[in-house]
Amino acid sequence: MEQGRRVRRPGKLTTLLRLLREVPDKVERDLSRFHHVRYSDRWRYDDAGVPLLTLREIWVRIVDLPGDSAIAVHENGGSPRWGIAEYLLADIWAALSGQPHAARPKSVAHKAMTAAFRRATARVEARFERRRKAMGTDT
Incomplete structure (x- = not known):
């Protein structure tokens, strides 16, 4: 568009x-x-x-x-719409299993939100890594 x-x-x-x-x-x-x-x-x-x-x-x-x-x-094509609880449970599933929940609806808004979450997570992990190196604790 x-x-x-x-x-x-x-x-x-x-x-x-x-x-x-x-x-x-x-x-x-x-x-x-x-x-x-x-x-x-x-x-x-x-x-x-x-x-x-x-x-x-x-x-x-x-x-x-x-x-x-x-x-x-x-x-919604014959399936109930997901609410907040369903999305949160699917996200917990993805975090614990390392793979997305198969039934999770795919949406443009979700993809944008997921990309933003990945960028924010990468920033936090990089900051943590810098602090860990500065403290001299390599694990």
Whole structure:
């Protein structure tokens, strides 16, 4: 991608309408499971004629669902999204075994973070080595 060029992503409404068209059952399941809201209220009104559930209210409820929600699993190719705990455990695995965890998702952000971590680790190790040599303790 050229530097300075923005990547255009679908907007909130476009994304919501796509989900409602492709996987309405998953939207209904997540609204019920996590928010105790009936998806069928989208077509119901109270006595004053106000909708019981609007598209915006649906979006607000599904935008930050946990990684094991039906929508998150659908959007992640059938696998639950990893959370902080899973990434930390995979990093501990990698540190102890010397090899990356096979199930760890590969992402551009993670690769950049890993490269930065390696550079920081190399700086710390070099500083430690200089101090060790200065103290005259070769082991």
